[in-house]
Structure formats: structure tokens, C-alpha cells
Amino acid sequence: MLKNALLTLLSLVIAIGGGGGSVWYALKAQDGVGAIRIGQWTAFPDIGTPAADPYSKARVAREGVLALGRAEGLSFVAERDAGGGELKRECTYTIEGGFPTARFWTLYAADQSLGVVETGKSRPAALQSYGVVRQPDNLVIISASDHPMPGNWLLTGGFGRMYFVLTFYDTPIASSTGLSDVSLPRILKVGCNA
Structure with missing residues (x-):
């Protein structure tokens, strides 16, 4: 009798723990159901639409973000x-290449929650299309570092894991036909603080 109760309890713990862990992983992973990958960048194009899969809907509900619809843009x-x-806050990166057509x-x-990195400095850890210097061939080179860099500089700071979030607003790439020939900038590691 006690043996059966313990085996039943063990089965429930494994089932609930395994199920909960797999859902947590599916919601946290950047690759998953409905994801598209272009170079180092991953997007969920259906996340703000009625066609979104249950994992995308759960991700939006858990994170409390306002998801963009297909006509609005793509992150x-x-x-x-x-x-x-892995991208680290203590490292310096160069983000270089062309950006797809977008109004903005x-x-x-x-950081881990995909909120803007807190640097403790008055300069924001964000750039936008109207404020960058472009090369003669319309390419953009951005340095991401915790110390000032010439040209386009994206401030990072602290230690630990980091992500880059690139959002296009009012862009044709948000449509299903626009994703086939899109190229996004590359992220190259320059070095890390010792």
C-alpha cells in the first residue's frame, strides 16, 4: 500500500516537473514553434496575429508585451x-551590414527579460534609424560596448548574458512573402574585458 502511494507520488512529481520544465524551456527558447531564423537573428512573425501558435500566445501573456501585428512590424x-x-555584456561587438527597408x-x-539593459549611465542603451551614421554604400556599422566608441555606439554595461533586439516598424518584411530574401546585419565579437 505504501509502496503504491510512493510510486504514484513519484510519477506525479516527474510528470508535473517534466511538463512544467518543458513548457518553461519552450517559452524561454528563442528557437521554437513559429520561429524564423535569419543569420544570428530570430523572429516570431505570427506572434501578434490571430494565427499565433499557443506557445507564442503564452510568451506574450507571460512577458506582458504588446506584440506587433504583421502590418505594424517585426522584432x-x-x-x-x-x-x-553567447552575447555577453562585458564584451565589445560590431554589428554591421545592411538593414531591410522599413519606415523606422x-x-x-x-537583459534576460528582454528589457533594456540598465547601464547606470545617462546615455540610453538603444539606437534608432534616424540617429545613425551610414557608410557611403548605405551600410551601418554599430559598436556595442561599455566604453565610448567612434561612430555609431550602442552602450552596454555590467556582466552576464545579453541580447540584441532589432525591431522594424512599417516594413514589407513583416509579410510572409518578404522574409525570403532578407539579410540582417552580422554580430561580430571584437573582444572582452579581462
Whole structure:
């Protein structure tokens, strides 16, 4: 009798723990149901639409974000650099390349909850399309670091894991036909603080 009760309890603990852990992982992972990947960047194009899968809806509910609909824009998140390493706040990165057509875009350094990185400095850890210096061939080179850099500088600070969030507003890439030929900027690690 006691043996059966313990086995039943153990089965329930494994089932509830395993189920809860798998849901937590599915909601936390940047790759998953409905995700598209372009280079180091991942997006969930259906997240703000009625066609969103249950995991996308749960992600929006858990994080409390206002998801963009297809006609409004699309957010991409990068968690790794071009070499496959996790993005770290104590490292310096170069984000370089062309940006797809959009009326407006923003780029910011994010913490684990995908909120803007708190740097403790008066300069915001975000850039936008109207405030960047472009190369003659219309490419953009952005340095992300905790110390000032020439040109386009995205302030980061502190230690630990970091993400980059690139959001395009009023863009044709948000439609299902626009994602096939999109190229996004590369994220290259320059070095890390010792």
C-alpha cells in the first residue's frame, strides 16, 4: 500500500516537473514553434496575429508585451554572435551590414527579460534609424560596448548574458512573402574585458 502511494507520488512529481520544465524551456527558447531564423537573428512573425501558435500566445501573456501585428512590424532577437558564442555584456561587438527597408527601426541591448539593459549611465542603451551614421554604400556599422566608441555606439554595461533586439516598424518584411530574401546585419565579437 505504501509502496503504491510512493510510486504514484513519484510519477506525479516527474510528470508535473517534466511538463512544467518543458513548457518553461519552450517559452524561454528563442528557437521554437513559429520561429524564423535569419543569420544570428530570430523572429516570431505570427506572434501578434490571430494565427499565433499557443506557445507564442503564452510568451506574450507571460512577458506582458504588446506584440506587433504583421502590418505594424517585426522584432528580431539575437542571443549569439557570428561565431556562435553567447552575447555577453562585458564584451565589445560590431554589428554591421545592411538593414531591410522599413519606415523606422530600433536596436537595443536587452537583459534576460528582454528589457533594456540598465547601464547606470545617462546615455540610453538603444539606437534608432534616424540617429545613425551610414557608410557611403548605405551600410551601418554599430559598436556595442561599455566604453565610448567612434561612430555609431550602442552602450552596454555590467556582466552576464545579453541580447540584441532589432525591431522594424512599417516594413514589407513583416509579410510572409518578404522574409525570403532578407539579410540582417552580422554580430561580430571584437573582444572582452579581462
